[in-house]
Amino acid sequence: MAIERLGVSGKTATVFVFLVLSVVMSTSSLSVGQVAPQWEVFGGYAYRNVDSTTFGFVNRSSLNGFDAEGTYNIRPRWGVTVDIGGQYSSQLTAYNFLAGPQFASRRDKSMWFVHGLFGKAQNTVEIATLARNGFESVGRTLGVGAGYDRDLSPRFTFRVQADFLRTDTFKTGQNDVRASTGLVFHFGHIGHRPKL
Amino acid sequence: MLSKRIALLFMVVGLITLAGCNSSSTPSSSPAGHLAFVTLPNSNGVAAFRINTNTSNSSSGSDTAKFTAIVGSPFPTGNSPSSVLIHPSQQFVYVSNQNENDISLFTINSTVGSLQEVLPRTLTGLTPSSLVADSTGSYLYALNRQSANISVFSINSTTGALSEIAGSPFATFPYSMEQAISSSGKFLYVLNTDISSVFAYTITSGALTPVAGLPVKVGNGAIAITVDPAETFVYVANSSDNTVSVLSINSTTGALTLLGSYPTGTTPTSVIALDPYLYVVNKGSSNISAFTITPVTGVLTEITDSPITVGNAPLFAVLDPDNLFVYLGSQSANTISAFSIVTSTGLLSNTSQTATTASPPSSMAVTK
Numbered sequence: 001m002a003i004e005r006l007g008v009s010g011k012t013a014t015v016f017v018f019l020v021l022s023v024v025m026s027t028s029s030l031s032v033g034q035v036a037p038q039w040e041v042f043g044g045y046a047y048r049n050v051d052s053t054t055f056g057f058v059n060r061s062s063l064n065g066f067d068a069e070g071t072y073n074i075r076p077r078w079g080v081t082v083d084i085g086g087q088y089s090s091q092l093t094a095y096n097f098l099a100g101p102q103f104a105s106r107r108d109k110s111m112w113f114v115h116g117l118f119g120k121a122q123n124t125v126e127i128a129t130l131a132r133n134g135f136e137s138v139g140r141t142l143g144v145g146a147g148y149d150r151d152l153s154p155r156f157t158f159r160v161q162a163d164f165l166r167t168d169t170f171k172t173g174q175n176d177v178r179a180s181t182g183l184v185f186h187f188g189h190i191g192h193r194p195k196l
Numbered sequence: 197m198l199s200k201r202i203a204l205l206f207m208v209v210g211l212i213t214l215a216g217c218n219s220s221s222t223p224s225s226s227p228a229g230h231l232a233f234v235t236l237p238n239s240n241g242v243a244a245f246r247i248n249t250n251t252s253n254s255s256s257g258s259d260t261a262k263f264t265a266i267v268g269s270p271f272p273t274g275n276s277p278s279s280v281l282i283h284p285s286q287q288f289v290y291v292s293n294q295n296e297n298d299i300s301l302f303t304i305n306s307t308v309g310s311l312q313e314v315l316p317r318t319l320t321g322l323t324p325s326s327l328v329a330d331s332t333g334s335y336l337y338a339l340n341r342q343s344a345n346i347s348v349f350s351i352n353s354t355t356g357a358l359s360e361i362a363g364s365p366f367a368t369f370p371y372s373m374e375q376a377i378s379s380s381g382k383f384l385y386v387l388n389t390d391i392s393s394v395f396a397y398t399i400t401s402g403a404l405t406p407v408a409g410l411p412v413k414v415g416n417g418a419i420a421i422t423v424d425p426a427e428t429f430v431y432v433a434n435s436s437d438n439t440v441s442v443l444s445i446n447s448t449t450g451a452l453t454l455l456g457s458y459p460t461g462t463t464p465t466s467v468i469a470l471d472p473y474l475y476v477v478n479k480g481s482s483n484i485s486a487f488t489i490t491p492v493t494g495v496l497t498e499i500t501d502s503p504i505t506v507g508n509a510p511l512f513a514v515l516d517p518d519n520l521f522v523y524l525g526s527q528s529a530n531t532i533s534a535f536s537i538v539t540s541t542g543l544l545s546n547t548s549q550t551a552t553t554a555s556p557p558s559s560m561a562v563t564k
Contacts, residue, residue, distance in 0.1 A: 056246050056266035056309040058229065091308055125267045127310040135268045170267050 034076035034106050037186030042069040042159055044182010048087040050094055051174035055125070063087035063094055067161075067180040076191040077104055081115050083143075085178070093124040094176070096141055096165065109151040117143035121167040123174075139168035149184055157184040230517060231309050231563040232263075233289055234525065234532060235277040238555035241270030242280060242291055242302075245532070245551050246309050247562070251520050261521050261534035263551035266309040270554055273300050274317060279326045282561045284333035288356035289561070292324035292338055293317070299324065299338060299349075301356050304563070318358040320347045321365050326374050330381030335361070335402035337375065337384060344370040346386070348402050366404040368395060369411070374420055378427045383407075383450035385430055387421040394421065394432060394443065398450050412452045414441040420512075424469040429455075429494045433464035433476055440467060440476045440485070442494045458496045460485040461503050466512040470519055473499075473542040477513045477524065482506060484513070484522075484535075486542050504544050506535065511557075517564040521547075527556035 046067035049060055065087030073079035083098040098119035105112045121141040126134050147161030158181075165176040229248040236243055244266035251259045274293025277300070281290045289302040289311055299318045302311040321340030329336045329351070336358060338347040345365035349358035372395070374387040384397040384404060392414055396407035415434025418441070422431050430443040430452055439457040446453070461478025464485070468475050474496060476485040483503035487496040508526035510533075515522060522535045522544060532551045535544040 053246075054264065056244070056264050056269075058246070058307055058309070091305075125308060125310075127268055127305060127308055128312055129268060129271055129310075130313050130315075131272050137267075 035189055035191040036073045036076040036079075036104070036106060038073055038188025038190050040069075040071040040073070040079070040184050040186045042067070042071075042161075042180075042182060042184045044068075044159065044180055046085055046087055046178055046180040048085075048094055048165075048176060048178040050087075050092060050123070050176050052092060054172040054174050055170040057092075061089055061092050063089045063092060065094075067178070067182070071102055073104075073190055076106065078102070079104065081117065083117055083119075085180075087178075091126045093126065094167075095122040096120070096143075096167075097122075098141060098143055100143075111149040111157070112146070113149070114146045115144070117141075117145070117163070121165070121169060123167065123169040125170075135170075137169035137171075139170075141168070142166045145178075147180075152183075155185060155187070157186070158182075159184050231266075231304065231306070232523065232532070232551075232560060233280050233282070233311070233562075234553055234557045234560045235273070235280045235291060236270055236553055236555045237276040237278060237294075237558050239270055240275055240277065241272050241554070242277060242289070242311060243551075243553050243557070244269040244271060244309055244311060247516075247534070249516070249518070249521065251518065259520055259536040259545075260547050261516075261536070261549050263532070263534070263549060265551065268310050271302070271311040272313070274298055277558070278324065279559045280561045281327040281329055281336070282563055283329065283351065283356060284331060285353065286563050288351075290327055290329075290336060290356075290358075292320065292327050294323045294325055294341075297322055297324065297340075299327070299336075299358065301358065303356065314356065318349065318360075321345050328375055328377045328384070330377060330399070331379055332381065335381075335399075337377065337404075339368070339372060339375045339386060340365065341371055341373060344368055344372070346375070346384075346404060348404065350402060361402045363403050366397070369393075376421045376423045376430065378423045378445070378450075379425055380427055383423075383427075383445065385421060385423065385452070387418055387432060389417060389419055392416050392418045392434070394418075394430065394452055396450050396452055407450050407452075409451060412443060412454055414443070414454065415439045415457055420464070420466045422467050422469050424489070425471055428491075429469070429489070431467045431469055431474060433460070433467040435463050435465055435479075438462055438464065438478075438480075440464060440474070440487075440496070442496060444494055455494045458487065458498075466510070468513050468515050468522065470515055470537070473537075475513060475522060475544070477510050478503065479509050479511055482509050484510075484524075484544060486544065488542060499542050501543055504535075506533070506544070506546070508533065512559060514560045514562060517562055523560060523562065525557040525560055527558070530554070530556055532557060532560065 067085040098117035100117040102115035145163030276295035278294040321343035323342035393411035397404040415437035417436025420433040462480030466477035486502040508529040510524040
C-alpha cells in the first residue's frame with residue numbers, strides 16, 4: 001500500500017480518511033455569517049496509543065492522561081491552537097507540546113474543527129538499571145486531528161477529538177493516535193451575526 | 197441534517213477503530229518476537245534487541261527477521277563481559293565478567309525487553325570465559341580459563357540467584373576456552389585450544405566427574421565446540437587446520453571417540469548443529485560451510501552450493517530457538533546479521549537484516 005511506504009499504517013490512514021470525510025461533509029452547508037468566541041480553552045481526558053514497538057516494546061502501549069488546548073480565534077473559522085498533553089502507563093510516559101492552525105465550521109450549537117499541529121514530544125521509559133532510572137528522549141512531533149464540539153451552555157461545550165501524532169524519539173519514528181474528550185470554556189467573541 | 201448524522205457516524209467509526217489499534221500482527225509473525233542479548237566486552241555492556249520474525253516461507257528461505265534496539269541498550273555489566281546465558285525459564289540472564297571474575301544476574305523485563313541487574317555479583321574463578329546451564333535450569337557452569345577450573349552453581353528458580361555447590365570449583369586443564377553441555381544434562385565437554393583436546397565429564401547433581409581415559413585429541417586450533425540435540429555427536433571447529441571434527445558420544449559413560457575430520461573454509465571459529473544439518477562459521481573466508489549429518493555414522497556431506505558467502509568475517513553463530521534462523525556476530529563490522537534456514541535444503545538465505553552494536557560483539561543468546 002503506497003501510504004505504508006510513507007511510514008503510516010493502513011489502519012491509521014483509514015481512520016483519518018474517516019475523520020477528514022466527516023469534517024468535509026459537515027462543512028458542506030456552512031452559514032455565511034458566523035460568530036465565534038475569541039478564546040476556547042479545552043481540558044479533559046486523553047487516551048493515547050503509542051507506537052512503542054519502534055523502541056523495543058513487545059506491543060504498542062496504551063496510555064491514559066490529560067489533554068489541554070487553548071485556541072485563539074483570529075477569524076470565526078480560523079484560529080491558532082496550543083496543545084499540551086501528558087499520558088501515562090506503568091512503564092511509559094508521553095508528553096507533547098504543540099501549536100498550529102485550526103479551522104472551524106460553526107453551527108448554532110455545535111462546531112467541527114480540524115487542525116495541524118507542530119512541536120515537540122518527550123517520551124520517557126521507566127526502567128531501572130545500575131546507571132540510571134528511566135530513559136528519556138525529546139523529538140519533533142507533527143500532528144493532524146479533528147474534533148466536534150456540542151454546546152452545553154453559553155460558556156461551556158462538550159468536545160470529542162482525535163489526533164494522529166508522528167513523533168521522532170529514541171532515534172526512531174512513532175505513529176501514535178490520541179483520542180480526547182472533555183469540556184471547552186470560551187470567552188470573548190469575534191465576528192457578527194447576520195442581520196435578520 | 198443528514199450529512200451531519202453521517203459525519204457523526206464516520207467519527208464514531210473512526211474512534212472505535214482508534215481504540216482497536218492496540219497491537220497488531222500477522223498470523224505468520226512471531227507476536228512477541230525473541231529477545232537477543234549480545235555481550236560487548238569493550239563497552240562493558242550487553243546490547244539488547246527484539247527480533248520479530250516472519251516465518252511463512254521456511255521451505256523457500258524467504259523468511260525475514262527484523263531487529264529493533266531496546267531502549268536503554270546496551271545495559272551495563274561488569275568488566276569485559278565474555279559470555280551470556282539465558283535461563284530456560286526465560287526470566288533471567290547471566291553474564292560472565294572475565295576481567296573482574298564474577299557473574300552478573302539480570303532479570304528480563306519481557307514487555308520492554310530491558311535488563312535489570314540484581315546485585316551482588318557472584319564470584320567465580322579467574323577469567324570466566326564461558327557459561328552453560330542444563331536444560332532444566334538447575335545448574336550453571338562457569339569455565340574459568342586462568343584458574344583452570346569450573347565453578348558450578350545451583351540456580352534458585354524463583355530469584356535466579358546462584359549458590360556454589362559443594363565440591364566446586366572442579367579442576368580442568370589450564371586455559372580451556374569453551375565448553376558444551378549435552379541436552380540431557382548428563383555430560384559436559386570442555387575444549388582446550390592449546391592442546392587441541394576435549395575433556396569429558398559426567399554430571400551428577402551438578403557435580404563433575406572426569407570421564408575415565410585421556411582427553412580426545414582433535415584438530416589444531418580447536419576453538420569451538422557443540423553437542424548435537426540428540427546427544428549423539430560432538431563437533432569441534434579447528435581454526436588452524438580448517439576442519440571440523442566429529443566425535444561420537446558413548447551414551448552410558450559420556451566418553452568420546454573421534455570419528456573423523458572434514459574440510460571447512462578458512463579459520464572456522466564457530467559450529468552449530470541442527471539435525472540433520474551442521475553449520476561451520478569460517479571467519480577467514482567470510483562464509484559458512486553447511487553439511488548434512490548422516491545418522492548413526494556421523495558422516496558429514498557438504499551441501500551443494502556450500503560454502504555460503506556471508507561476508508563481514510563472522511566470529512560466532514547462534515541458532516534461533518525456532519530453528520529457522522542463524523544469527524552471525526561480526527567483530528570487524530560490529531554487527532549481528534540474520535540468515536534464514538532453507539529447511540528443504542539446509543542452505544542459508546540472507547535476510548539483509550542487520551543490527552549494529554556499539555563495539556565488537558563476543559557472544560549472543562536468544563530467548564524462546
